[in-house]
Amino acid sequence: MTEKYVPSPEVVEQGLYVAYAALSTMAVVPIYFGSFAALKKWKNPKDKKSKKKKAEDTDDSDDEEETTESMSMEDAYMFPVFGSITLFGLYLVFRYVDKTYINYLLTAYFGLLGVMATTQVGVNCVAPIVKLVGIKLDKWHLTLTKKKAELYSAKFTYLHLIMMVASILLSGYYVATKNWIASNIFGICFALNAIQLLSLDSFKTGMILLSGLFLYDIFWVFGTEVMVSVAKNFDAPVKVIFPRLFFGLPAGEPYQFAMLGLGDIVIPGVFVALCLRFDQHLAGTKNPNLGRSTRFSKPYFIACFIAYALGLGTTIYVMHTFKAAQPALLYLSPACILSVLFMALARGEIKEVFAYTSEEGTEAAKAKEEEEKKNKKAAEEKKGKNEKNEKIEESTKIEPVAAEKVGSDSDQDSSNTPKIRKRKGGKAQKKK
Known part of the structure; x- marks a missing residue:
């Protein structure tokens, strides 16, 4: 019988340092590159020609930009609530249902999402190289319509197809083996796509979102066992992991992993991306011809990015010291918020910070306002129609009453007429 391998404390300590460094790298890299990927071409709001250019977009792939989902203040308030409901629901499911079947379903679902995420990230990484080499790729445009209504539209090249095939193979490998490296690739791709497509x-x-999740993380980690239990049972690429002892582990020995949830990367990452867009806004107001250039001062982005790295380092230090799971947003949320506030105070731009609204937020507000106007107009039209119908109904009710009165009067006249005739007839008989 072979003895179980027990590494020395020095080896364990060194292995943990390697794991922490790997986790930190897998956290900051998606935030840095995702923030720049989310940065759109600067358009001067005062330039009226920019509105005309929107309607005259060409098929040039360089001018295409991914549509983003803007998060409003109402969404930020409700995010911790829906997150808590989902988390507790998963906890109950894992507790009372066989987790094997649940993880089969989750594996299939995230395997499909992984194909789309890795395809997009692969195209974003390889496309600049292809362009630099000078290879021109034909573009295909697929449109699905039904009775002149566009249901789906997609533009793709051979590069998309190649990356999709590679992503399908990677997804199949992950589903079959549950390899931790493939899981990390999916997790990093998910984080990159989320930071790029989700905006504040x-x-x-x-600040409302980070503050709400600050309380959310503290409650579910320190107050209950729910967060830790779900993280251990949830066998899906929603976290990045690394072996606690990677070098020096004998062959055949199972890995013990250290992990960091994607929520601790994506949520602060979206805030860091907002800082970069604000830096672009400040530079664009001074230089309206900024365009796609990223060569502008980035004080808020650098401050928030460094604050995130320090907050993550603090999380790891406390976790390592107390040998217990820590809510990362307990340290990351204050670090990101305070970095922006201190930078704004130092630069005397606190009013500009709180008055800033992103382009996506402005467009979403305009769309919401237009929708409210349409709904209000439709309600007024409906109200007008109802009032008109009520008047018509009232007029139709009055006419029968009038007819009844007329009818009753004529009946009275007809009833009186025979009496008169009788009297006349009586007088005539007397004369005879």
């Missing part, structure tokens, strides 16, 4: 409409919204 203002710093107010971002």
Whole structure:
């Protein structure tokens, strides 16, 4: 019987340092590159020609930009609530249902999402290289319509197809083996796509979101066993992991992993991306011809990015010291918020920070306002129609009453007429 391998404390300590460094790298890299990927071409709001250019977009792939989902203040308030409901629901499911079947379903679901995420990230990484080499790729445009209504539209090249095939193979490998490296690739791709496609409409919204999740993380980690239990049982690429002892582990020995949830990367990452867009806004107001250039001062982005790294380091230090799971947002949320506030105070731009609204937020607000106007107009039209119908109904009710009165009067006249005739007839008989 072979003895179980027990590493020395020095080896364990060194292994943990390697794991922490790997986790930190897998956290900051998606935030840095995702923030720049989310940065759109600067358009001067005062330039009226920019509105005309929107309607005259060409098929040039360089001018295409991914549509983003803007998070409003109402969404930020409700995010911790829906997150708590989902988390507790998963906890109950894992507790009372066989987790094997649940993880089969989750594996299939995240395997499909992983194909789309890795395809997009792969195209974003390889496309600049292809362009630099000078290879031109034909673009295909797929449109699905039904009775002249566009249901789906997609533009793709051969590069998309190649990356999709590679992503399908990677997804199949992950589903079959549950390899931790493939899981990390999916997790990093998910984080990159989320930071690129999800945006905050203002710093107010971002601070509300981080503050709400600050309390959310503290409650579910320190107050209950729910968060830790779900993280251990949830066998899906929603976290990045690394072996606690990677070098020096004998062959055949199972890995013990250290982990960091994607929520601790994506949520602060979206806030860091907002800081970069604000830096672009400040530079664009001074230089309206900024365009796609990223060569502008980035004080808020650098401050928030460094604050995130320090907050993550604090989380790891406390976790390592107390040998217990820590709510990362307990340290990351204050670090990100305070970095922006201190930078704004130092630069005398506190009013500009709280007055800032992103382009996506402005467009979403306009769309919401237009929708409210349409709904209000439709309600007024409906109310007008109802009032008109009520008047018509009232007029139709009055006419029968009038007819009844007329009818009753004529009946009275007809009833009186025979009496008169009788009298006349009586007088005539007397004369005879």
